[in-house]
Amino acid sequence: MATSGDHLVLIIEDEQPIRRFLRASLTNEGYRLNEAASGEEGLRVAASYPPDLVLLDLGLPDIDGQQVLRRLREWLAAPIIVLTARDQEQQKINAPDAGADDYVTKPFATGELLARMRTALRHAQPAGPQSSAVCIGDLRFDLAARLVFKRESLIHLTPLEYKLLVTMLKHAGKVLTHRFLLREVWGPESSQETHYLRVFVASLRRKLEDDPARPRYLLTEPGVGYRFAAE
Amino acid sequence: MATSGDHLVLIIEDEQPIRRFLRASLTNEGYRLNEAASGEEGLRVAASYPPDLVLLDLGLPDIDGQQVLRRLREWLAAPIIVLTARDQEQQKINAPDAGADDYVTKPFATGELLARMRTALRHAQPAGPQSSAVCIGDLRFDLAARLVFKRESLIHLTPLEYKLLVTMLKHAGKVLTHRFLLREVWGPESSQETHYLRVFVASLRRKLEDDPARPRYLLTEPGVGYRFAAE
DNA sequence: AACTGTCTTAATGAAATCTTGACGCCCCCC
């Protein structure tokens, strides 16, 4: 019987033959699989279905594999094993620094890969109850990891956008005056600069709302301030 | 018998002897424990198992203890007690500003630490989601959130409408003269403009009363002013 | 030095709110 314990593995690999080979080997071992043929897709899938382990090919067509690695590591605790071709051997040296847990040179033996996967999974965090997430509507806030999701897809926020959003979230349901928000986010000396708020609320709406012109979460209280809809 | 009420305590401390000492003292008192030997690990564990109290050593090897404090405070409401070595005494001054609830200088007596922990836990969230709501008839006023409901549905009020309504609510049951209301809401220089009052009382009635022509809450006192029905 | 991402600032049109005036009603007094 398989010893994989039903782990979900994400394969990010552009070459279809290798994907097919991995699919055969791993499903046979009892792993559940997700596959992505590009870096962008990999990031998207990882955000939607957080994997227990990632197999990442560094030689991707669209964006730099190293960058995928970094962006995954920003929030994903699961182990990442890098697949690297022999002629990319120099890159191997960089991989561990950038957050990979192990690397395997192509071509590789099935047994070796499986062994390294088992090791990585054993060393991994005992996968506690993922996170302290707050859900409102189709938004999910993982405050500890500083991540915001909309319907399972990760939303990128700039530092100030994030700070403003968290401030409103902490007082969800209440009307917050312009002055209060400006003091909290920008500091007391900017408490008159209401146009800062307008710009940043607009950009948050563009990222979080289905219809930014008719917001569901970030509501305007004309003449007073803003309010984050409690539910 | 322990008085800890089964609280979960997270210890973020790199020096193993101190961790061991704390483990002995605290488990003996009936606390449940989580331990982390670095800042990064502390943040991760806190996210996975939200603690009721955090003991944080500021002298950590990987990332600045102050930064750990800030990042915890972004989302964690539980009290945080900072442990600081005597030679880091200057940092103590900054700690409270950055969100610590208390600090203890190493070396410390067990009794003192336990006392401070009890205090912190007692002070934690003394009040739940205290709804400072006032109900009158089928109206509900949540002054903290600046929201007004009529039979569970939210009523939108403009700034002046709201200010007028709150002024009348503060003196509910009493007859308020035109001059008084105008001074309170519009300022002393508009105390003759009784016309303002008529317009805004009318618009409040339209929004709050079942039958604006026969008001139940916003009553006219002919020749004198208005009165908000006490009940 | 160019680049990337972020923040500030300015400018424009749109929306909401406030002010103001006109009109009708009712009651009471002349």
Next chain:
DNA sequence: GGGGGGCGTCAAGATTTCATTAAGACAGTT
């Protein structure tokens, strides 16, 4: 019966506030 004052309603500007876009400033990186 007529007239006047207090009150309620409506609606048209005038004013303030808001949303959106885009261009410049700035910092950190490559």
